[in-house]
Amino acid sequence: MHLIIAEKHIAAKRIAAILTPKKPKQVRVSGVDTYEDGSGEERKVFIGLSGHIVKLDFPKAYNNWQKVEANELIGAEIITSSTQVKIVAALKKLGKEAAKVTIATDYDREGELIGVEALDIIRGVNPDVPFDRVHYSAITPKAINEAFSNPSNVDFDLADAGHSRQVIDLVWGASLTRYISLAAGRLGKMFLSVGRVQSPTLALIVEREKERDAFIPRPYWELSAMLKSGTGEEFKVEHRTKRFWEKDEVDSAMERIAVGDEALVTELKTSEKTDKPPTPFNTTEFISAASSIGFTAANAMRIAETLYTNGFISYPRTDNTVYPESIDLRAQIEIFKTGAFKQYALKLLEKEELVPTRGKKETTDHPPIFPASLAKKTEMNEQEWKLYEMVVRRFFATFADPAKWETIRSKFDIKGEEFKASGARLVEPGWRWYYHYNAPEDRLLPKMEEGDKHDVTKLEVEAKETQPPGRYGQGRLIRIMEEMGLGTKATRHEIISKLYSRAYVHGNPLQPTKTAIAVVDTLEKFAPTISKPDMTSKLEADMDRIAEGGIPEDDVLNESREMLELVFSELGKNKDDISESLRAGLREDKIIGTCTECGSNLMVMRSKRGSRFIGCEGYPDCNFSLPLPRSGQVVVTDKQCDDHGLYHIRIVNAGKRPWNLGCPECNFIEWQKTQEEERKKQNEGKERPKTLNDISGIGKVTAEKLADAGICSVEELCEADALELAKVTSIPVKKLKAWQADIV
Known part of the structure; x- marks a missing residue:
């Protein structure tokens, strides 16, 4: 039996479908789905791992932070434990039967280590089993068939690097x-x-x-004018002194010119600018491009991994920015002669010679990221399609012609003051037709010639400051x-x-x-x-x-x-x-703002029972408090509420999107309104409580506390100041306000 090991289940399933003439049979081994083809000595079994199936750790004796000094971990023994018990059991069971093992995990440092981890488990039950390694950069029929036709050796040095x-x-x-x-x-x-x-x-x-x-902003002023051409078009020109660092200098310039003056065109230069096509995507360039269209680095790589394992793009972890000669680039573009990118592919294929751009980094492990197969929009979700489209367009752009711009630089004289304006117009889109992301817009100027005069319709001085990095x-x-x-x-x-x-x-x-x-x-x-x-x-x-x-x-x-x-x-x-x-x-990171009741700091605190809240450092003299969500880390931002002066906060929970809670007091007020509306709905048709004992939560002892504070009737409770009453009775403000809301 020939055992083939892929890094993930979906990769094993796809590889099995490519390498078997008929649909492979799904067989469950030790609770793990595998894919089989053939029988006897010709039988092939494909199994997918779940990334690392073992992990490194210290012995349990080192887990007690209070008893084991931190520096004792430096020389401590490191042990290996299983993280995927079922997969390990399946590998052992299949490994005993295997006459040959092929490692087909991703080809990089991490993938090599993952493959060796699985191989070590198999060799533990079948020490002499022969094994080999296949390398591929895309899970497509062509790439997989070529890889399995040309197996190589497991690179134990590469795995050691990952292990280290x-x-x-x-x-x-x-x-x-x-x-x-x-x-x-x-x-x-x-x-x-x-x-x-x-x-x-x-x-x-x-x-x-x-x-x-530490940045100290420096003030400066910009002077601009609006001009009106003979055809009625208005356009903006800026003073040759881009930034006036002294106010009296810009005032002096303004004294010499006025609305209604004429602006004489003293110089007009037209030239052509060439915009070179981009280089192929490596991981860093891909993440940077994905970030510019709204993806976080982690999300971009997660989606790229999904696209790769589904055979839509090549391996997304690469330093390479040069397409290797082994890729038939024309054939790769021909894949897109149908589908959503048909017009772009056909346009490129008109070229007699396809010469891609080359980046500075060239490696031999994987090619740059490129589209491995044609996909339909219905085959993936919106985010996946967005990144897939970006990869396709970037691939096309690397073969395209440069973009060409016509640029115009003009100078104007207004009563001895020189102004400037520049314009740019895309005359040949070139690669920008294929890859339209973050494209600069045309800046058009009206047609003019040297010696033309334009009316000044507006003058403006804008005060600005230099900005920090x-x-x-x-x-x-x-x-x-x-x-x-x-x-x-x-x-x-x-x-x-x-x-x-x-x-x-x-x-x-x-x-x-x-x-x-x-x-x-x-x-x-x-x-x-x-x-x-x-x-x-x-x-x-x-x-x-x-x-x-x-x-x-x-x-x-x-x-x-x-x-x-x-x-x-x-x-x-x-x-x-x-x-x-x-x-x-760390104490500074708990300060939410200043208490409006007493002027002390409002801090993130914990009650004796362990629950979190925002409390006042002036306690017990000041009882002001605000609630906080039960879970998640509280992150205090530098944005302040205009109404309450409190810093906005975020709640961070692992594996979830951060919750922008905003101003905690605004949030609490909004919550109170919602609660009040809910109570109104629940109390519709109910009678207003006549005595304190009719209110849910007020028993004999609580009624006595209220009476000692001079609150003996429903009306008196309703009209009382909850904060002051809480100080006297030790009844939580939250409870008092809830009772008052029930009465209303």
Whole structure:
């Protein structure tokens, strides 16, 4: 029996359908669906994994954060445990019968490791089983048939590189996270995550935020005029001094000109500008392009993975920006001679020679991302189609001609003051006809000649300020991570997702929370190695050397542990200062605003029972409070409510979209209105309570508390100030307001 192992179930199913002459038979083995064809020695069985089926961890004895010091994890034993019990059982059962095994997982560092993990399980029950490896970049009939016709060897060096990453990330992440979380007193679900790649990436975001905070805006003024041509067309011209840095200079210019003056065309230059076609998509360029049309990095890669496993696009994790000679590019375009992209394909096929653009990076593992097969819009959801269409259009654009623009530069004289205007018109769309994303618009000027005169119909001085550097969008951040050697094409989007899930950042562009700033500040001050890219980029380079067979895995693992020992040596010298620095910073991230009742800080707090709420630091003198959702991390943004002065908040739950709750007081008022409307509906037809004891929730003891406070009737309760009454009776404000609403 020949056992073929793919990385995922859907990939196994598709490969089985391609390689078997008849429809493969679905057979359940140990609770796992497999696909079979043939019988006897010719029998083939296809099984899909679920990514990694085993994980690395420390022995249970190391799990107690209070008893095991964080630095003890550096040299701790690392064990392997199964994460997919049924798949492991199926592999063992099929492995015993196998006469041959073919690893058909994705061809990259992670895929090689996943394949070797499965192979090790099989060799545990069938040590001498022969095995080989197939490489493919698209799950299409042509690519799969070619791959299985030309098998190669399993690359154990590449798998070792993947394994070393797992070990290093586990040891660094677990030990540093434990140390920093304990120092800050943030345990349980609220622990402070620290990581080899995550922390330098977070430091980039925090550094940019500090640049923004330190930025001092400088005022300037812009002077423009509206002109009216002889044909009645109006257009805008700007003073040759783009920015006036002194107010008296722009005032002086304005004194010399006025509405009704004539603007003389003193210079007119027409030229042609060529706009080169884009290069093929690699992972970074794909994520950047997807980000520009509204996709997060993680979502773009998740959808790309789905498109790949369904055979619609090539493998989406690649550094390559040069199409290899092995791809018949004309044949690939001919696939689209029918369907939604017919007109574009036919136009390209008119070319005698198809010469694609070439990017700066050329690798041999996978080609750039390209459309592998023709799809119909009905075969996928809206988001999948949107990204598939972008890949198709980018592919076409790499073969297209340059776009050509006609540009016009003009100068005008108004009473001795020089003004300028420029225009641009797309005369030959070229590649932009195929790939229309983020295209600049035409800026048209009326027809004119030197010596023409135009009437000044309006003059405007606009006061502006210089702007701070912009925050990083996800696409831009991934580019910077690539430049600095932080992470890999397969992990960068996951790092960004982790920063969101840990409530270190919010929004897009990414804005760090006070917690993130506190963590980065502490690391940079007391253990700068963790927050700088040098260490992690060095380890990334070492892992590449493992993959190339240039250095043993153990050497890199030992070096990484030595680096980590030095980091802990730095941390140990400043333990108390680290704790103080973190706790002070984390406290700031709990401040929601100022209490309108007493002027104290309003903070995110926890009751004795563990529930969260926004409370006043002036308690017990001030009882003001607002409710909070029961679950999710509270992220305090820098946007303030105009009515209440409180910061807007977001609620972050892992695996879910963040909930923009907004101003907590506005939200509570809105909730109260909704509750009141619900009560009105429920109380329709009911009689108004006549005595306090008629109100649900008011018993003998509560009635006595109210009586001691001078509240003896329904009317008195209704008219009382709930906040003041709560102070006297210790009855929660929320309850009092609910009773008042019931009475009304």
